[in-house]
Amino acid sequence: MNPRLNTDVNNNGTEKKKSFTFADLPTSILELIMVYLMLKDNIRASAVCKAWREAAELVRVVGKHPWVITLPKYGGFIDLIDPLQRKLYSLYFPRKLAKTKVCYSKDGWLLLRQRSSFADMFFFNPFTREIKSLPSCKFYFQAVAFSSAPTSGTCTVIVLNPLTRRISIFYPGATEWNYMDISGPHGFCPNEHSNIVYANGHFYCFYLIGGLLDFDVSSRTVSFQLWDEHRIPYFHNNELMSHRRIIYLMEQRGVFFVMYTCGTAAPLVYKIVSSKWEEMTGTTLDGLAIFASLHSSETRVNVPGMGNSVNFSKYSLRAERCLSYSLDKGRYYPRKRLPIPKNPSKSFQCPRRSIWIEPPSEKVLDLMCKAKQRDVLQGILIAL
Numbered sequence: 001m002n003p004r005l006n007t008d009v010n011n012n013g014t015e016k017k018k019s020f021t022f023a024d025l026p027t028s029i030l031e032l033i034m035v036y037l038m039l040k041d042n043i044r045a046s047a048v049c050k051a052w053r054e055a056a057e058l059v060r061v062v063g064k065h066p067w068v069i070t071l072p073k074y075g076g077f078i079d080l081i082d083p084l085q086r087k088l089y090s091l092y093f094p095r096k097l098a099k100t101k102v103c104y105s106k107d108g109w110l111l112l113r114q115r116s117s118f119a120d121m122f123f124f125n126p127f128t129r130e131i132k133s134l135p136s137c138k139f140y141f142q143a144v145a146f147s148s149a150p151t152s153g154t155c156t157v158i159v160l161n162p163l164t165r166r167i168s169i170f171y172p173g174a175t176e177w178n179y180m181d182i183s184g185p186h187g188f189c190p191n192e193h194s195n196i197v198y199a200n201g202h203f204y205c206f207y208l209i210g211g212l213l214d215f216d217v218s219s220r221t222v223s224f225q226l227w228d229e230h231r232i233p234y235f236h237n238n239e240l241m242s243h244r245r246i247i248y249l250m251e252q253r254g255v256f257f258v259m260y261t262c263g264t265a266a267p268l269v270y271k272i273v274s275s276k277w278e279e280m281t282g283t284t285l286d287g288l289a290i291f292a293s294l295h296s297s298e299t300r301v302n303v304p305g306m307g308n309s310v311n312f313s314k315y316s317l318r319a320e321r322c323l324s325y326s327l328d329k330g331r332y333y334p335r336k337r338l339p340i341p342k343n344p345s346k347s348f349q350c351p352r353r354s355i356w357i358e359p360p361s362e363k364v365l366d367l368m369c370k371a372k373q374r375d376v377l378q379g380i381l382i383a384l
Contacts, residue, residue, distance in 0.1 A: 030055035041286075065303045066291050066356040068313050068322060069110070069126060073353070074098050078126055081315050082359065083322040084305060089365070091126050101352065104296050106198070107149040108358040111157070121157075123150040127360045135176050137168050145196035145203060145296065147217065156217050158203045162193060167215065167222070182213070182222045194249035194258070195296050206249045206258055208232065227275040233260045233268045246347055248292050252299040259292065259310065264332075264348055267292075267310050267325050282308040282328035293355045294347060312349035313356060323349055 025033075034042060034056045046056035070079040075098030078091040097112065104111040108127060114120045121144070123132035132150040134157065143160040159168040159177075169178045192208035203215040212225040233245075243263035250257040256272045257280070269280040269290065278284070287307035291298045294313075300306075306324075314323040316334065324333050359365075 025051075027051070027055060064359070065289065065300050065306060066298060067359045068315050068354055069105070069357045070313075070315065070351070070354040071100070071102055072098070079315070080126070080357075081322070083311060083315070084303070086320045088317070088320075092129070093126075094129065097124065102295060102355050103144045104146060104196075105355045105357045106146055106296070107152075108360065109146075109149050110355070110357065111144060111146055126357070127364050134170060137170075137177055138179075139164060139166060139168060141168070143193065143196050143205060145198055147198045147203075158196065158215060160193075160196060160205055160213075162207070169215075169220070180220075180222065192245065192247060194247040195294070197249050197251050197297075199251040200254070204249065204251070204256070206247060206256075208247065212256070225275075227272065227277070231260075231268075231270065231277055233262070244347065246294070246350075248290075248297040250290060250292075250297045250299045252288065252301070257288075257290070257299065259290065259297070261292075261347070261349055266330065267349075269310065269327070280327065282326070285327055291356045292350060294350045294352055295355050298356060313354040314349055314351055315354070 030051065034045060034052075037045060037056075042056050046053040065084055068079075068081040068083060070081075072078065072093055075093055075095045078093045080089040080091055081087070082089075099115045100112040101115055102110055103113055103121065108125060110124045110126060112122055112124050119136040119138065121134050121137060123134070123146075124130070130151075137159055139159070139161050140163075141159040141161045142163070144158065146155055146157045148155050154172055156172060157170040161167070165182050167180050167182055169180065171178065194206040197204045201217050203213075203217070205213040207213065211227065214223045214225055215221075216223070245260060245262045248259040248261070250259070257269060258272060258277075259267055259269045261267045269285070271278045271280055271284075285308045287301060289300045289303045289306040289308075290310045291300065292310055292312050308327045310325045310327070312323040312325075315321070316323070321334055325331070326333060
């Protein structure tokens with residue numbers, strides 16, 4: 001008798017249906033499920049059975065954390081820091097780029113602009129020193145982002161100006177910017193909005209009044225998501241009234257996180273679930289690591305020694321570590337805090353010249369070290 005699917009045979013020769021459990025799921029489906037689990041849930045799932053353990057261990061990888069890159073004020077060398085290994089690298093920064101400011105970072109590329117102009121922007125790869133130009137943008141902006149590396153062929157750039165209620169978009173293959181007027185249900189708060197985040201074909205920007213701007217790249221349309229409630233922290237703290245309140249937006253697997261900082265007060269992190277705000281603690285953050293800067297912010301999972309913490313783009317050469325805030329301990333590190341800006345309008349945690357960036361490969365890093373030695377030697381020979 002030919003075997004039949006989902007059937008078995010009893011001792012008396014009669015057939016019976018075979019019951020399947022989750023342990024019988026194909027390996028490919030199990031791996032797909034495990035990929036979307038946080039580390040804590042991945043470990044729990046691995047205790048179910050042998051098949052689940054193998055699938056969980058296969059996808060349980062150590063998260064690749066970003067590094068801090070700091071541009072010099074007047075040219076010279078860029079500081080590149082691995083915050084986990086506490087290693088500092090120096091990269092040559094061309095003199096012709098000395099009078100520039102960093103605007104955004106993604107896929108190992110920086111978006112820079114001239115200090116004297118918001119219109120003149122260009123891409124720069126600090127590891128290869130490659131430059132990709134952009135047409136001049138007509139309007140002053142407060143936030144900018146791009147979707148992927150300019151060499152990918154799918155790179156879209158978006159510029160946001162809340163004051164004029166207009167966004168500028170540069171599409172792949174275009175020769176000039178496209179402009180779009182926008183009008184939200186509450187408008188924008190010119191001075192209180194987050195950085196821009198790109199995720200799943202959309203650009204997002206949170207603004208203080210309690211909404212999320214959503215630009216769909218494929219349909220080229222703008223929409224607004226209004227959240228049922230919103231938080232305005234530090235508002236009733238008289239000691240912090242003179243300090244700048246900064247909003248950070250992050251996305252992790254389709255879930256948005258909003259973070260506030262103000263002066264030296266503890267950062268407040270919220271997860272937005274079905275338009276509801278859930279304040280995060282060391283317990284509820286589930287090992288998530290936040291990497292925050294003024295221009296772009298990111299999240300990572302499974303990063304050893306950096307989970308349940310907010311890691312800022314300010315680095316101390318003396319302490320050999322980045323400024324961070326532990327949600328488990330409820331305090332900043334290092335113990336001896338880094339210098340606090342005298343100007344309360346400046347960020348205590350994030351310098352404007354520093355940003356998180358995807359680290360180079362080991363091969364590129366080795367070439368950079370050799371190139372630095374060559375540049376230093378050439379400088380000595382020129383001085384002689």
